[in-house]
Amino acid sequence: MTSAAIGPILKATDLERIYPDGQVHALRGVSIELAHGESIAITGPSGCGKSTLLQILGGLDRPDRGEVSFRGESLQSMDLDRFRAREVGFVFQSFHLVGTLSAIENVQIPMFEGPWPRADRERRADRLLDEVGMGHRRAHRPSRLSVGERQRVAIARALANDPALLLADEPTGNLDSRNQADVLDLLDRLRKERGLSLLMVTHSAEVASSADREVRLRDGRLV
Amino acid sequence: MRFSTLIVKNLFNRPMRSLLTVVGLAIGIGAVVALMGIAKGFERSFVALYESKGIDLVAVRGGISNQLSSNLDAALADRLRSIPGVSRVARSLVDTVAFEEANLVSVLINGWEPDGLLMGGLRVTEGRPLRMGDERTAMLGRVLAKNLGKTAGQTVDVAGEPFQVIGVFESPSLFEDGGLIVPLSTLQKLMGREGQVTAFLLAANRPEDSEAVGALGREIEAMIPGVAAVPARDYVERDLQIRLARAMAWTTSLIALVIGSVGILNTMATAVYERTGEIGVLRAIGWRRSRVLKLILGESLMLGVVGSIAGVALSFVGVRLLLLAPTARSFIDPNLPLGAVAGGLGLGLSLSLLGGLYPAIRAAAMDPTEALRHD
Numbered sequence: 001m002t003s004a005a006i007g008p009i010l011k012a013t014d015l016e017r018i019y020p021d022g023q024v025h026a027l028r029g030v031s032i033e034l035a036h037g038e039s040i041a042i043t044g045p046s047g048c049g050k051s052t053l054l055q056i057l058g059g060l061d062r063p064d065r066g067e068v069s070f071r072g073e074s075l076q077s078m079d080l081d082r083f084r085a086r087e088v089g090f091v092f093q094s095f096h097l098v099g100t101l102s103a104i105e106n107v108q109i110p111m112f113e114g115p116w117p118r119a120d121r122e123r124r125a126d127r128l129l130d131e132v133g134m135g136h137r138r139a140h141r142p143s144r145l146s147v148g149e150r151q152r153v154a155i156a157r158a159l160a161n162d163p164a165l166l167l168a169d170e171p172t173g174n175l176d177s178r179n180q181a182d183v184l185d186l187l188d189r190l191r192k193e194r195g196l197s198l199l200m201v202t203h204s205a206e207v208a209s210s211a212d213r214e215v216r217l218r219d220g221r222l223v
Numbered sequence: 224m225r226f227s228t229l230i231v232k233n234l235f236n237r238p239m240r241s242l243l244t245v246v247g248l249a250i251g252i253g254a255v256v257a258l259m260g261i262a263k264g265f266e267r268s269f270v271a272l273y274e275s276k277g278i279d280l281v282a283v284r285g286g287i288s289n290q291l292s293s294n295l296d297a298a299l300a301d302r303l304r305s306i307p308g309v310s311r312v313a314r315s316l317v318d319t320v321a322f323e324e325a326n327l328v329s330v331l332i333n334g335w336e337p338d339g340l341l342m343g344g345l346r347v348t349e350g351r352p353l354r355m356g357d358e359r360t361a362m363l364g365r366v367l368a369k370n371l372g373k374t375a376g377q378t379v380d381v382a383g384e385p386f387q388v389i390g391v392f393e394s395p396s397l398f399e400d401g402g403l404i405v406p407l408s409t410l411q412k413l414m415g416r417e418g419q420v421t422a423f424l425l426a427a428n429r430p431e432d433s434e435a436v437g438a439l440g441r442e443i444e445a446m447i448p449g450v451a452a453v454p455a456r457d458y459v460e461r462d463l464q465i466r467l468a469r470a471m472a473w474t475t476s477l478i479a480l481v482i483g484s485v486g487i488l489n490t491m492a493t494a495v496y497e498r499t500g501e502i503g504v505l506r507a508i509g510w511r512r513s514r515v516l517k518l519i520l521g522e523s524l525m526l527g528v529v530g531s532i533a534g535v536a537l538s539f540v541g542v543r544l545l546l547l548a549p550t551a552r553s554f555i556d557p558n559l560p561l562g563a564v565a566g567g568l569g570l571g572l573s574l575s576l577l578g579g580l581y582p583a584i585r586a587a588a589m590d591p592t593e594a595l596r597h598d
Contacts, residue, residue, distance in 0.1 A: 055592050058507075060507055060591050060592050060595075061592050081506075081509055081510070081511045081512075082509070083509075084507065084508065084509040085508065085509020085510070086509070088509075090507050090508055092504070092595075096500065096501070096504040096595075098501060098504075099236070100232045100233060100235070100236040101224075101229070101232060104224075105224050105228075105229075105232075108224045109229075109505070109508065109510075110508045110509055110510075112226060112510070112514060113508075113509045113510055113511065113514065118225065121224060122224065157508070158508075161509070
C-alpha cells in the first residue's frame, strides 16, 4: 500500500477565502482531512462558508491562502478540469439535470471527459442507472421524474467516471423525508460498495447524523 | 450518446427560436446565391456570346458605359480590316424593342450582316438563317420564340413593322436566345440610324496571344480617335450591367452577412444566457472550456448548415419563380452556377461560426461557481 493510500484522500490546510469585493471573509484558516471511504457532514448556519469550502475542496474555486491536496498531491499543480471530471462526483441540491435529455443521456454527459469509448458510454450509464434503482426510468426526461428519482439520476451522473470522491451540496435539501431517507441510504450503500469518500454540506441534523463525522462551521471557522 | 446528439437536442429544446434563425439565414443565403448566380450567369452568357463567335476585340465609342449608347460610323469597318493583325471584322447594331402583347419590355434586337462573323456559334433549329438580300426578315432566339409563341414562317411585329420569321436559333448565350436578329441595313432603317453601328467585333490573327490582342486594341485606339477597342473578356468585365449585377450581388451578400451574423449572435447569446446554470454544471462536472466552446459553436454551426442548405434550396425556387416572368427568361439562366452555390454554403457556414464565436467564448469563459449561482 502506498503512502498516498494510507494518508487522507483529501486534505485541506489553513484555508482562507476572501471574495474579491473584500467584504466577505468566507473561510478563515479551515483545516480538514477526509480519509479513504470516510463520510463527513459539514454543517453550520447559512453563510458560514460551507458551500465555499465544498467548492474549494472540489476544485471549483481556489483559496486565497492555504492548500488542498488530493492523494498527497496539491490541487495547485493539478489540471482542475481533469480532477473534477475523473476524481470527483458532484451532487447538487437542485439536481441540475439537463432538461432536454433523458436519464440515460444525462448520466453520459460527464463521460465525454472520461476515458470511455463512445460505444461503452451507454452501457455504463445503463449499469449506473440500475445501480441507483433507476434502470426502468432510463428513457424519461427529468420533467417526468419525481424529485427523489431526479436525485438518483444525478447521483448516477456523479458516478459516471468512477470518482474516488463524492461531494454533495445539500443532497436532500429539496426532498421530503421519505425520499431523503432513500437518498441517504443510497449514498451510504454506494460509498461502502465502491469505497467512496463522501463530503456532504447540509443543514439537516438527520443528514449529518448519517455521516461518520460531523464538522461544524461558523463565520468561516471550524467550531 | 454522440456529442452531435447533444447539439441537436439543445437546438430542438428551443424550436421556434432555432426555426426563425434558420429561416432568417436561409433568406439571406437564398438571396446571395440567387443574385450571385444571376450575376455569374450574366457574365457567362456575355463571355459565351463572344467566345462562340471567335471574337477577340470589341470596338465601341470611347467613354461610353453601355454598348447600346455607342454610335460609330459603319464605314470604319474598312479601315479596321486594313490594320495588320486584324483577321475579320463584323458590324453590329444593337437596340432594344418591346413586345407589349407578350409583356416583354426590353428585348435585344441585333442588326447583323448575314454572311458575317457574328452568325457563327448559332444553331438554326427551325427554318433557315439570314441570307444576303433578306430585308424584313427576322431570326428569333429560342427563348424569344417561346415567349412570343412564334415559329418559322409566321409574322412578328417589330417596333410597329411586320417582319417575317424566317428561322429560330439556339445560341450558347442566353442574351441572344432571348433576342432576335435582323439584317443590319434593315435595323439601321428601322431605328433611323443609317450608316451607323454600335460596335465592331473583331477577330485577331493571333487570338491565343492575349498580349498581342491587347496591343492590337491599343493600336486601333491610336489610329482611330474616339474608338475604344477592348479585348472581349475585359469588355465583359467592364460592362455596366455586369458591374451593376455584381455590385448588387455583393451588396446583398454584405447585408446578408450582417443580418445573418447578428441573428445567430442574438440566438446563441440568448441561449448562453438562459443556460448559464447548465453551463456552470457542465464545467463543475469537469467539462473543459474547449468542450463548452465546441458545444456552443457546434449548435451555431448546425443552425448554419441547416440555414445554408435551406437557403440554397430557396434560391433555386426563387430563380424558377423569377423565370415565370417572360422578360426574365431572356437574361436569367435557370442553372445556378456551382460556384454561387458553394459560395452561398461557405458564406452560411462562416456566418454561423462568426455569429456563434462571441457567445461560445463567453460561455467557455464562465466561472463555474458564478454560473452555478445563476440558477
